[in-house]
Amino acid sequence: MTDNTATKINDLLASVKTVRDRYEKGRMERETVREWVLRLGSYPSPHGDRVREASEWFRTHPESEASADTRQIDIAKLAAIHSERTCLAL
Incomplete structure (x- = not known):
C-alpha cells in the first residue's frame, strides 16, 4: 500500500466515523449523509x-x-466502512 493510498483510506475512515457519529446523534440529516456517501470515490478492498x-x-x-x-441500517452501513480499519495493520 502506498503512502498516498494509506492517507486516502485514513481520511475516509476519519470522515466516516464523524459522519456516522453526527448522524446517529441526530446532528446530521439523512439526505446530507446520503449525498456524502454517493459522492465517495473508489477505494481499494476491503474498504472499497x-x-x-x-x-x-x-x-x-x-x-x-x-x-x-x-436509520439503523444506514448507521450499520457507515459502521461497516469504519470497522475495516483493523485491516490497515496487515
Missing part, C-alpha cells in the same frame, strides 16, 4: 467493498425521512 455497499444502499433508499429501521 464497504463503500460500494453503502452507496448501493443509499442509492436504492433515497427517502430523506427514514424509519427507525432504515
Whole structure:
C-alpha cells in the first residue's frame, strides 16, 4: 500500500466515523449523509467493498425521512466502512 493510498483510506475512515457519529446523534440529516456517501470515490478492498455497499444502499433508499429501521441500517452501513480499519495493520 502506498503512502498516498494509506492517507486516502485514513481520511475516509476519519470522515466516516464523524459522519456516522453526527448522524446517529441526530446532528446530521439523512439526505446530507446520503449525498456524502454517493459522492465517495473508489477505494481499494476491503474498504472499497464497504463503500460500494453503502452507496448501493443509499442509492436504492433515497427517502430523506427514514424509519427507525432504515436509520439503523444506514448507521450499520457507515459502521461497516469504519470497522475495516483493523485491516490497515496487515
